Structures are given as C-alpha cells and as structure tokens.
Amino acid sequence: MKIELYNEILSTINGFKRINIECIEVLEQKFPKVKHGTLNSIFSSEVQKWTKSKFAKAQDSANEIYNKYKQSIQSGAVPGVIMRLADEYELPYSLTAKIILTKHVVEGQGDANNDNHTMQLVKKQLRNTTLINDKQLAYEVFLCTTFDDQYSPTSEIIRMSLGQQYEIKLYKQMEKCGIVFRTEEYMRKFGFDKTPDVKLEIPIVVDGFIIHWIESKARFADSEIHQDYLKNQYISYWNRFGPGLIIYWFGYLDDLTDSDEKRFIIRDRLPTNILKLNK
Known part of the structure; x- marks a missing residue:
C-alpha cells in the first residue's frame, strides 16, 4: 500500500472523537477499493494505540469513575452504566470495566490486598463474568466485553483464531x-x-x-x-x-x-x- 493512501485512512480514523465500530463503515464507504480485512486490521491497530494513550488518563480518573459507577447503581440507573461512563471519559468499554472491577475487588479484599493476586483475579473475572460476586457489576462488565469488539477478552480470542x-x-x-x-x-x-x-x-x-x-x-x-x-x-x-x-x-x-x-x-x-x- 502506498504511504499516501495509508495516511489518508489514518486521517479518517483519527477524525473520530471516539474510535468505534462505526468507523469501519465510514472507511468502507470512503475506500471501496481497499479490502475489508485490510481496513479492519489498520483500524484494530489504531484502536490498540488509542487505548494505550488513554491508559494514563484512565488511571488518574479511576477513583472518580468508580464513585460515579456506585452512585449510578445506587440511584437505580438502567443497565449500561459502565459503557456510558466510558463514553463520558472517552475510554474503551473493556478498559473502563477493568478499572471498576479492580476497584471492586480491592475494596472487597480490604487489608488483604495483594497487587498480583488482584490482577490475576480481575483477569479471570473479565474473561468469565459469572465469577464476579456482584450480579449487577457482573452484568455491566459482561455488556462491556460483549460490545467492545477491539479491546476485550473476546476480541483477543478472535484475533488468535484469525x-x-x-x-x-x-x-x-x-x-x-x-x-x-x-x-x-x-x-x-x-x-x-x-x-x-x-x-x-x-x-x-x-x-x-x-x-x-x-x-x-x-x-x-x-x-x-x-x-x-x-x-x-x-x-x-x-x-x-x-x-x-x-x-x-x-x-x-x-x-x-x-x-x-x-x-x-x-x-x-x-x-x-x-x-x-x-x-
């Protein structure tokens, strides 16, 4: 692929305030001669870079995001709370779910908190939400990993399978x-x-x-x-x-x-x- 075409594709992707699946539809309309698999691969790579760039912001806002999540649940908000918070902070769904789930696990451990144990537990629960002891949180995390098709345990499995x-x-x-x-x-x-x-x-x-x-x-x-x-x-x-x-x-x-x-x-x-x- 010529660098000029590649830069044009990147410019289109980066023109989105939030990189999501709708971007693929726009790319296919704008670049009909480029194969779907190629566009999807370029898009996926940009999502990975975008997510890494958002990680520091996510860590800085972790306590604020978690408190907002708890307040929303306590007020009886409809499902999709974490995804709406992700949109508000311009973060990937799965990364936002991981932040909240980590805070929940640490809170449940109290003084027995161990970073390595926490990371392993969160990783398992992200892959299998039935392991999460809070039903509402389990459903919220499930929604995030289901609708996040680029940066979630499911998307990792899809890439490995491909x-x-x-x-x-x-x-x-x-x-x-x-x-x-x-x-x-x-x-x-x-x-x-x-x-x-x-x-x-x-x-x-x-x-x-x-x-x-x-x-x-x-x-x-x-x-x-x-x-x-x-x-x-x-x-x-x-x-x-x-x-x-x-x-x-x-x-x-x-x-x-x-x-x-x-x-x-x-x-x-x-x-x-x-x-x-x-x-």
Whole structure:
C-alpha cells in the first residue's frame, strides 16, 4: 500500500472523537477499493494505540469513575452504566470495566490486598463474568466485553483464531505445492523457544531469494508494527535459520523493505513462482 493512501485512512480514523465500530463503515464507504480485512486490521491497530494513550488518563480518573459507577447503581440507573461512563471519559468499554472491577475487588479484599493476586483475579473475572460476586457489576462488565469488539477478552480470542486460520491456510497451500516443512508446534517439541510458523525441510527460491522459513501474520503491517516484529522475532529467526519469507496477509506499506534487504522478503500471500530445490 502506498504511504499516501495509508495516511489518508489514518486521517479518517483519527477524525473520530471516539474510535468505534462505526468507523469501519465510514472507511468502507470512503475506500471501496481497499479490502475489508485490510481496513479492519489498520483500524484494530489504531484502536490498540488509542487505548494505550488513554491508559494514563484512565488511571488518574479511576477513583472518580468508580464513585460515579456506585452512585449510578445506587440511584437505580438502567443497565449500561459502565459503557456510558466510558463514553463520558472517552475510554474503551473493556478498559473502563477493568478499572471498576479492580476497584471492586480491592475494596472487597480490604487489608488483604495483594497487587498480583488482584490482577490475576480481575483477569479471570473479565474473561468469565459469572465469577464476579456482584450480579449487577457482573452484568455491566459482561455488556462491556460483549460490545467492545477491539479491546476485550473476546476480541483477543478472535484475533488468535484469525491468526490460526491463516496459518492453516498457509499449511494447506504449501502441501498443495508439495513443499516439505515443519510447523512451529513441531519445532518447539525439540527445544526451540523462538521459532517461525514454518521451517522448511528443503529451502525454496522466490524471485532469486532462498527461503528457509516462513512467518504468517494475519494483519496489515506499517513501519512501527514491522519494526517491532523485526526486533522481537525476525532477527532471531534469521540468526538461527537464515533468510526467510514474511507474509502479511492483509497487506503492508510498500516501503517496509528495500532492494538491499538480504534477511527476508515480504509478500501478502504465498508466492506462486516458487522454485523447489532438490535434496
């Protein structure tokens, strides 16, 4: 994707006072030639950045938000209290629910408060609201995690599932091409801690580039995302296994790599012009 188009998409997203699902509809109308998966991936990344930027504000307002929640419940407010507070403070639903739930747990523990225990308990209760001992709060948190499709336990599961689906898609395509490979799960059984999604038993060649491994990413990659993966994953793969192929299934910025890059090549699908090497 050209940087100019990418910046235009970002400008549209950032034009919303509150980043929510309605933004996707606007993006699809404004950029009809860009695939839904690509727009959704860019949108999701921006939501993550937006949420992180709001975290400090959320912590500063935690006591105020919790007190307002309790006052609303005591006054008999209709369900959706936490979501309305999230709108008021311009915070993600799930993050606001986490703040209130944390305060509730700490309040219930009294002098026995333990930060690590509290964090673990809150995490479990966010994932399973039936564990929350306050029925009204349980329902409020449930609403938040249900309607927050970008920053909630449910959205994390969806992203993991999407990643697994594209890994399986890659496996099937490689099997169809007759490429012999080992999966990440197989490699870890033999003690490898950091492994790519696919380690080739016999290298392949794409556009004159020899490939020893393939990494599948079910997302769009901008420079920040790519550099983060480069630092935490790709360099390690290159050091251990040699050059490889990175697939960003929902696209990437055109200028992520230059012609002098010798460690890997980037594509948005499994190439069809594969040359297989003999043993």
